[in-house]
Amino acid sequence: MTKKAELHYDGKVYELPIITGAENEKAIDISKLRGQSGLVTLDKGFKNTGSCESAITFLNGEEGILRYRGYSIEDLAEKATFLEVAFLLIYGELPTAEELDNFKEDVSKHTLVHEDVRSILDGFPSKSHPMGVLSSLVSSLTAFYPKSLDPNRSAEEVNGTIIRFIAKLPTLAAWSFKNRMRQPVIYPDNSLDYCENFIRMMFSLPTVNYEINPVVAAALNKLLILHADHEQNCSAATVRIVGSSHASLYASVSAGIAALWGPLHGGANQAVIEMLEEIKADGGDVDKYVAKAKDKSDPFRLMGFGHRVYKNFDPRATIIKKAADDVLSELGIEDPVLDIAMELEKVALEDEYFKARGLYPNVDFYSGIIYRALGIPTDMFTVMFALGRLPGWIAQWKEMRENNEPIGRPRQVYTGATQRKYVAIDKR
Numbered sequence: 566m567t568k569k570a571e572l573h574y575d576g577k578v579y580e581l582p583i584i585t586g587a588e589n590e591k592a593i594d595i596s597k598l599r600g601q602s603g604l605v606t607l608d609k610g611f612k613n614t615g616s617c618e619s620a621i622t623f624l625n626g627e628e629g630i631l632r633y634r635g636y637s638i639e640d641l642a643e644k645a646t647f648l649e650v651a652f653l654l655i656y657g658e659l660p661t662a663e664e665l666d667n668f669k670e671d672v673s674k675h676t677l678v679h680e681d682v683r684s685i686l687d688g689f690p691s692k693s694h695p696m697g698v699l700s701s702l703v704s705s706l707t708a709f710y711p712k713s714l715d716p717n718r719s720a721e722e723v724n725g726t727i728i729r730f731i732a733k734l735p736t737l738a739a740w741s742f743k744n745r746m747r748q749p750v751i752y753p754d755n756s757l758d759y760c761e762n763f764i765r766m767m768f769s770l771p772t773v774n775y776e777i778n779p780v781v782a783a784a785l786n787k788l789l790i791l792h793a794d795h796e797q798n799c800s801a802a803t804v805r806i807v808g809s810s811h812a813s814l815y816a817s818v819s820a821g822i823a824a825l826w827g828p829l830h831g832g833a834n835q836a837v838i839e840m841l842e843e844i845k846a847d848g849g850d851v852d853k854y855v856a857k858a859k860d861k862s863d864p865f866r867l868m869g870f871g872h873r874v875y876k877n878f879d880p881r882a883t884i885i886k887k888a889a890d891d892v893l894s895e896l897g898i899e900d901p902v903l904d905i906a907m908e909l910e911k912v913a914l915e916d917e918y919f920k921a922r923g924l925y926p927n928v929d930f931y932s933g934i935i936y937r938a939l940g941i942p943t944d945m946f947t948v949m950f951a952l953g954r955l956p957g958w959i960a961q962w963k964e965m966r967e968n969n970e971p972i973g974r975p976r977q978v979y980t981g982a983t984q985r986k987y988v989a990i991d992k993r
């Protein structure tokens with residue numbers, strides 16, 4: 566017998582079906598509630614609302630579990646390559662050796678972007694934030710591939726758009742950095758793997774061929790895997806809702822990049838380092854900043870702390886913290902900002918305010934420290950996140966289309982003026 570929840574309202578009882586997920590999580594299906602009772606639900610920020618059923622990523626915030634298609638993030642980050650994980654997220658299964666070879670080859674054939682992209686790039690001032698540039702360049706792909714505007718094409722054609730996207734994003738991301746530095750762009754080298762090719766496009770110059778450090782390439786591979794998907798977060802939900810109007814994949818992800826940019830979401834990795842540097846410049850008084858974060862009259866928050874879903878620990882942060890230690894010691898880097906981060910983490914974790922609210926370091930707390938060690942400038946950090954998140958956005962968009970989901974259109978509770986009469990002013 567299917568379970569039901571009952572809602573008692575105004576002398577009537579409404580039965581609401583209970584939906585059970587693969588990991589036994591339960592949801593009340595309220596989709597017919599308004600038609601039956603006239604009621605809508607109100608849940609600002611969707612804190613307690615499921616927007617879809619999804620088979621891509623499972624996370625349990627209480628127990629700190631994160632799995633892509635059933636595989637634990639710990640295993641994938643330790644053993645897989647980023648393209649393998651991208652394949653898993655997008656197509657639902659890990660690739661065979663042959664499928665992976667074909668996928669890598671397909672991706673490597675499409676890394677070049679149209680030469681006219683350089684003219685668009687040249688139009689951006691050098692001070693442009695690379696996230697704004699990236700979002701615009703991704704949107705501009707619709708102009709170079711107008712057929713991609715129709716998301717209802719054959720699965721094979723949609724797949725062509727997907728492959729092209731994975732192939733070109735590293736080029737666009739590295740070029741947004743080159744624009745920032747006012748350096749000539751470096752063209753992709755298809756003989757290199759995904760991470761190596763990106764690193765080379767970032768750091769090489771026409772006059773200097775950057776020697777790729779395998780430690781740097783391996784750390785980047787791990788970071789991209791850790792960022793590859795995270796179920797219905799702000800940017801993934803944005804991608805799905807934009808795509809639900811049948812907007813193209815490029816347009817939907819361009820919007821996702823904009824959503825990721827904000828400091829409460831992916832932009833936190835940049836904000837963390839800026840905060841740690843500020844604390845350092847201010848004499849390194851960690852207690853002062855913890856007190857500021859607790860003070861409700863002060864807008865300051867500890868960046869890199871807290872998460873909508875994780876209220877115990879963020880499993881990605883645990884992996885990244887270890888990776889940060891490894892990378893710094895392997896590259897022989899001593900970063901005073903890391904000392905401040907460790908102290909801040911210790912003080913906050915022992916503090917009642919943070920304990921009571923389940924506020925722990927999130928993925929962004931340590932990722933910036935690794936990016937710094939890899940030589941990536943602060944305002945490129947969120948671009949790195951976007952590069953990692955692309956397979957997740959694609960998988961979310963594809964699933965939403967394949968499930969034929971209706972257009973996303975929330976309800977509201979109107980609180981403005983009730984009807985009033987327009988009286989024309991005397992227009993002298």
Ligand code: ACO
Pocket residue numbers: 610828829830831833858859865866867868869870871872873874922924927928929
């Ligand atoms: N510093 C101080 N207090 C905090 C912090 C923080 N970083 N985060 C939450 N709180 C407090 C809130 O003030 C609130 O206190 P109250 O109950 O006394 O009012 C309580 O903890 C709950 O916080 P909410 O803002 O209601 O939680 P929400 O789920 O809406 O926000 C968020 C989650 C946005 C991540 C928040 O914790 C935050 O702003 N963190 C800092 C930014 C950050 O690191 N973002 C990256 C998240 S990971 C990612 O997107 C990849």
